[in-house]
Amino acid sequence: xxxxxxxxxxxxxxxxxxxxxxxxxxxxxxxxxxxxxxxxxxxxxxxxxxxxxxxxxxxxxxxxxxxxxxxxxxxxxxxxxxxxxxxxxxxxxxxxxxxxxxxxxxxxxxxxxxxxxxxxxxxxxxxxxxxxxxxxxxxxxxxxxxxxxxxxxxxxxxxxxxxxxxxxxxxxxxxxxxxxxxxxxxxxxxxxxxxxxxxxxxxxxxxxxxxxxxxxxxxxxxxxxxxxxxxxxxxxxxxxxxxxxxxxxxxxxxxxxxxxxxxxxxxxxxxxxxxxxxxxxxxxxxxxxxx
Numbered sequence: 001x002x003x004x005x006x007x008x009x010x011x012x013x014x015x016x017x018x019x020x021x022x023x024x025x026x027x028x029x030x031x032x033x034x035x036x037x038x039x040x041x042x043x044x045x046x047x048x049x050x051x052x053x054x055x056x057x058x059x060x061x062x063x064x065x066x067x068x069x070x071x072x073x074x075x076x077x078x079x080x081x082x083x084x085x086x087x088x089x090x091x092x093x094x095x096x097x098x099x100x101x102x103x104x105x106x107x108x109x110x111x112x113x114x115x116x117x118x119x120x121x122x123x124x125x126x127x128x129x130x131x132x133x134x135x136x137x138x139x140x141x142x143x144x145x146x147x148x149x150x151x152x153x154x155x156x157x158x159x160x161x162x163x164x165x166x167x168x169x170x171x172x173x174x175x176x177x178x179x180x181x182x183x184x185x186x187x188x189x190x191x192x193x194x195x196x197x198x199x200x201x202x203x204x205x206x207x208x209x210x211x212x213x214x215x216x217x218x219x220x221x222x223x224x225x226x227x228x229x230x231x232x233x234x235x236x237x238x239x240x241x242x243x244x245x246x247x248x249x250x251x252x253x254x255x256x257x258x259x260x261x262x263x264x265x266x267x268x269x270x271x272x273x274x275x276x277x278x279x280x281x282x283x284x285x286x287x288x289x290x291x
Contacts, residue, residue: 041138048143050173052125053192056082060197062271063186064089064100067204069273070231075201077290084189086182088114088235090121099124102189106147106182109220109241111135127172127189146175147185154178166253168260179253180246187257191266198261198268201285202231205277207245219244254279 061082064075066089076097085100087110093099103124105111111118111132118126118136128136129147136142147154148169166177166184170191177188183203190198207229213221223240226233236242258279261268270280271288 045138045144046173049145052143053171053173054194057194058196059194060199061101061190061193061195062199062201063183063190063203064201065183065203065272066230066235067202067206067272067275068229068231069204069275070202072273073201073285082193082195084186086186088230088232090114090117091232091234101125102127102186104128104182104185104189105132105136106178106185107243108132108135109243110182113240113242129176145172148175148177164249164252166256168256170260170264179256180249181253184250184253184257187261187268191261191264196266198266199271199283199285199288200268200277200280201271203270203272203277204229204275205247205250206275207247209244213244215244215246216248217244218246251277251279 059082061084062078064070064078064083064085066087070092078096079098083098083100084102084104086104086106089100089103101124103121103126105114105118105126105128108131111128112135115135119139122139122141124141126136126139126142128142128144130144131147133144138144148167166179168191169176169188172189172192176185179185183200187198209215209229210221210224213219220241220243223236223238223242225238227236227240229245230236254277258268260266268280270277270282271285272282273285
């Protein structure tokens with residue numbers, strides 16, 4: 001059955017100039033956006049997001065990244081800590097012995113590739129960009145936020161390699177900024193939660209890529225073998241599609257995060273075993289006092 005709006009649009013095309021028609025369609029789209037923005041579901045989502053602000057004032061938290069060094073670590077001691085996991089971390093939930101406090105995904109290829117498994121993750125507060133709702137459907141555990149700037153501007157910003165410098169947000173109800181890595185999102189989340197001491201683990205900051213990949217440009221790669229750049233061979237295993245990891249841009253984002261934290265009196269500490277990230281001060285994971 002044809003939508004009622006189609007005949008109306010056809011009449012509008014005939015009687016209006018091109019400019020007037022474009023303005024009408026733009027106003028219509030804006031109206032739909034406002035309806036969505038102020039729908040009951042959207043308002044409930046906004047309320048849940050605002051409730052996370054300063055939930056853990058002055059506390060410490062652990063951001064669990066997905067590098068291969070993670071496989072060498074015993075993380076069972078983090079069971080009572082505030083933890084933030086992401087992407088394919090669900091592959092080792094059994095090994096962890098606990099569920100992270102928060103779970104995030106930012107990249108659309110990761111969301112599409114892991115959609116079925118992510119939907120089965122329950123009992124964790126999950127935070128996803130609103131634009132991923134098409135493949136990560138709402139459930140009782142999911143909260144959406146705006147990833148800034150809009151997708152088109154993000155694309156343009158990422159390709160201005162020399163000028164790339166994302167903003168940093170500690171107000172997720174207003175949106176989080178893209179730093180070319182989900183870890184940058186997780187740092188913004190940790191600050192939003194009110195944490196003052198943020199430990200990074202499993203953040204190796206180095207990737208083994210096919211020899212024909214240009215690491216200075218965004219490209220979609222289809223894996224042809226087991227994954228050696230993450231903690232599990234099935235993470236981006238054979239057939240998985242993912243975007244070129246832009247380590248150069250990630251590093252710029254981490255510098256922004258470090259500078260923001262310094263101004264706010266927040267510590268970001270790298271407790272990864274080895275790895276190539278030297279933006280943050282380091283500590284041995286085993287030397288961190290337990291709560």
